[in-house]
Amino acid sequence: MPPTEQTKISKEVLFDLHRRMVRIRLLEEAAGQLASEAKIPGFIHLYVGEEAVASGGCVALKDEDQISSTHRGHGHLVAKGGQFKPMMAEFMGKATGYCKGKGGSMHISDLDLGMLGANGIVGAGVPIAVGAAFANKYKNNGLVTMAFFGDGSTNIGAFHEGANMACALHLPIVFMCENNEYAEYTARDRVMAITDVADRAAAYGMPGVIVDGMDVVAVYEAARVAVERARNGEGPSMIECKTYRFYDHAGVSGLGRTYRSDEEVKEWMERDPIKLFEAQLAKAKVMNEEQAKEIHAEIQAEIDEAIEFAENSPMPDPAVDMLTDVYTEAS
Amino acid sequence: MAETEERIIRYNDAFKETLAELLRDDPDVFIAGEDVGRYGGVFQSFAGLNAEFGDERVVDTPIAEQAIIGLGIGAAAVGLRPIVDLMFMDFVMVAMDQIANQAAKMKYMFGGKATLPLTITTTGGAGLGAAAQHSQSLEAWLVHVPGLKVVFPSNPYDLKGLLVSCVRDDNPTIFTLHKAMLGSQGHVPEGLYEIPLGEARVVREGSDATVVAIGRMVSEAEKAAAALAEEGIEIEIIDPRTLMPFDIETVIKSAKKTNRIVIVHEAVRHGGIGAEIAAQIQEEAFDYLDAPIGRIAAPFAPVPFSPSLERAYVPDAASIIQGVKDALHRNG
Ligand SMILES: Cc1ncc(C[n+]2csc(CCOP(=O)(O)OP(=O)(O)O)c2C)c(N)n1
Ligand SMILES: [Mg+2]
Numbered sequence: 115m116p117p118t119e120q121t122k123i124s125k126e127v128l129f130d131l132h133r134r135m136v137r138i139r140l141l142e143e144a145a146g147q148l149a150s151e152a153k154i155p156g157f158i159h160l161y162v163g164e165e166a167v168a169s170g171g172c173v174a175l176k177d178e179d180q181i182s183s184t185h186r187g188h189g190h191l192v193a194k195g196g197q198f199k200p201m202m203a204e205f206m207g208k209a210t211g212y213c214k215g216k217g218g219s220m221h222i223s224d225l226d227l228g229m230l231g232a233n234g235i236v237g238a239g240v241p242i243a244v245g246a247a248f249a250n251k252y253k254n255n256g257l258v259t260m261a262f263f264g265d266g267s268t269n270i271g272a273f274h275e276g277a278n279m280a281c282a283l284h285l286p287i288v289f290m291c292e293n294n295e296y297a298e299y300t301a302r303d304r305v306m307a308i309t310d311v312a313d314r315a316a317a318y319g320m321p322g323v324i325v326d327g328m329d330v331v332a333v334y335e336a337a338r339v340a341v342e343r344a345r346n347g348e349g350p351s352m353i354e355c356k357t358y359r360f361y362d363h364a365g366v367s368g369l370g371r372t373y374r375s376d377e378e379v380k381e382w383m384e385r386d387p388i389k390l391f392e393a394q395l396a397k398a399k400v401m402n403e404e405q406a407k408e409i410h411a412e413i414q415a416e417i418d419e420a421i422e423f424a425e426n427s428p429m430p431d432p433a434v435d436m437l438t439d440v441y442t443e444a445s
Numbered sequence: 446m447a448e449t450e451e452r453i454i455r456y457n458d459a460f461k462e463t464l465a466e467l468l469r470d471d472p473d474v475f476i477a478g479e480d481v482g483r484y485g486g487v488f489q490s491f492a493g494l495n496a497e498f499g500d501e502r503v504v505d506t507p508i509a510e511q512a513i514i515g516l517g518i519g520a521a522a523v524g525l526r527p528i529v530d531l532m533f534m535d536f537v538m539v540a541m542d543q544i545a546n547q548a549a550k551m552k553y554m555f556g557g558k559a560t561l562p563l564t565i566t567t568t569g570g571a572g573l574g575a576a577a578q579h580s581q582s583l584e585a586w587l588v589h590v591p592g593l594k595v596v597f598p599s600n601p602y603d604l605k606g607l608l609v610s611c612v613r614d615d616n617p618t619i620f621t622l623h624k625a626m627l628g629s630q631g632h633v634p635e636g637l638y639e640i641p642l643g644e645a646r647v648v649r650e651g652s653d654a655t656v657v658a659i660g661r662m663v664s665e666a667e668k669a670a671a672a673l674a675e676e677g678i679e680i681e682i683i684d685p686r687t688l689m690p691f692d693i694e695t696v697i698k699s700a701k702k703t704n705r706i707v708i709v710h711e712a713v714r715h716g717g718i719g720a721e722i723a724a725q726i727q728e729e730a731f732d733y734l735d736a737p738i739g740r741i742a743a744p745f746a747p748v749p750f751s752p753s754l755e756r757a758y759v760p761d762a763a764s765i766i767q768g769v770k771d772a773l774h775r776n777g
Contacts, residue, residue, distance in 0.1 A: 156574030207751030218750030234578030269507035432757030
């Protein structure tokens with residue numbers, strides 16, 4: 115990132131990009147730790163390594179804009195303004211969680227923040243984002259929807275149907291691909307004959323750009339252009355972020371796996387998006403090491419508090435909570 | 446098969462071994478699904494198969510459930526004997542058109558000309574904190590569709606025999622493993638053997654009540670039986686093993702003997718397979734029943750994430766014991 119380009123972005127935005135990334139990273143590290151201690155039940159899909167995508171994307175949005183998410187959804191919710199206490203409580207299945215403990219990590223959401231839900235079904239968030247974009251256009255409210263999705267999800271029908279429909283209806287939407295080169299434990303080149311997901315954009319009639327997904331400013335810049343296009347009624351765009359998950363598909367093991375080499379993991383870790391950005395910020399004299407440390411510590415304290423809150427929160431009560439929320443009751 | 450020594454292996458290993466033996470046995474058999482190749486499946490149920498049989502016979506597919514089932518249908522229609530995998534049973538819904546409108550109906554619509562020796566393998570069931578979209582038991586959706594066979598093995602021995610029958614069957618079959626049973630163990634002979642589809646197993650004989658249990662609920666019923674026996678209550682347990690075709694004769698025979706029936710499954714009670722079984726029992730054995738037919742099943746809600754809710758959601762030995770006692774305390 116040449117410093118000349120960076121100067122175009124306000125210091126406020128740079129701090130915001132940084133803060134959101136660190137909030138995701140520290141929450142994910144804590145969640146991973148708690149999962150390995152079995153304090154968080156079920157599967158947990160961590161976003162560590164991919165923070166620049168959610169952060170760069172969401173900083174380009176307004177608070178009222180919407181996003182759709184995936185099974186790897188914690189980062190999206192944090193980037194869209196998710197609070198640690200109800201997130202941590204949800205991970206642990208507590209009644210005080212965002213979803214009252216009914217959804218857990220894989221379904222975490224808060225519609226009040228415009229977050230249309232993490233999703234257990236790969237690709238399923240895309241058509242839902244298309245629907246939100248349709249409503250925004252219908253209401254002419256000037257809002258934009260951003261659909262986050264993985265490389266693997268672009269192989270499923272729901273993705274193609276959603277992308278085509280969005281373009282056919284000329285909707286205010288941004289397709290934000292997190293290409294981390296794997297779908298679970300299968301490498302992209304075993305299940306796709308193309309290297310760049312962005313190539314698919316042309317097939318639907320929208321621009322597709324590729325950005326370095328470890329460079330939060332690059333993601334932000336591309337997202338800003340796409341969001342502006344959508345807001346101006348110029349239709350959908352696709353951004354492909356080349357990124358990598360540092361941990362396994364699920365859980366916290368990282369190295370020593372058969373489906374990807376340790377060298378590859380380490381190479382990507384060299385390009386840790388937070389470290390890269392902090393180095394840039396220090397070089398540009400926007401934020402020094404000391405300030406960065408303080409921000410980490412402040413966020414860590416907030417997370418520690420959230421863990422305590424979650425641990426002390428009650429579990430939902432089967433006698434009371436089992437059958438509620440299945441239907442909306444007539445008012 | 447005439448082995449005298451017990452060979453105790455894991456349910457998951459029985460699955461893998463059976464697949465390997467089927468691949469060796471018939472060159473027309475191949476396997477396709479997400480992560481089943483190089484990685485060996487998310488539960489390692491396919492471990493080693495790709496290394497032994499290669500990319501052509503143990504195929505890693507894109508995330509594309511409709512196309513995975515379609516791949517199986519098309520290949521079966523022109524002469525292969527595919528085994529296609531849906532990682533989680535919940536993804537049946539993603540592929541439902543191919544399963545219910547295509548695979549199930551092709552033969553009938555084509556006046557009998559199509560033959561589809563297709564096996565769909567998948568994993569169902571709750572209990573692992575996997576929440577609403579990775580924990581379902583969807584057998585009721587499947588048995589409602591004429592043209593499909595639906596199989597639920599409850600132990601490693603049956604798993605092998607039933608899987609062989611599914612793969613050798615000339616109809617689309619859906620074979621559901623239970624995620625929470627993958628590590629369970631049992632005797633499994635080496636080599637291929639068949640257990641006919643549509644033959645229930647009497648797991649335990651008893652005279653006081655009959656429990657018809659499906660999938661993982663069989664082991665819960667066995668626990669319930671042991672506890673009830675201490676109170677002098679002897680229950681008969683029937684494992685249907687296949688839900689379509691369904692061995693109603695074995696159930697009716699037992700109903701006429703014990704006069705009290707409790708059906709237990711993990712799926713939601715409303716519209717569940719238990720309703721169909723109960724209806725058939727009352728049609729055939731109404732005069733023999735001394736109590737209403739009990740149904741122990743999940744409440745009418747999606748599978749909840751929180752351990753406190755999930756525990757209460759999934760039927761277990763305690764709820765089966767309660768169901769049996771309810772049936773016993775009603776005198777008709
Ligand atoms: C319809 C469907 N098929 C399969 C799965 C199992 N599954 C969960 S995540 C995943 C891989 C997704 O890959 P990608 O979209 O690249 O996202 P990433 O995990 O890399 O972030 C798969 C196959 C699922 N949840 N839903
Ligand atoms: Mg991926």
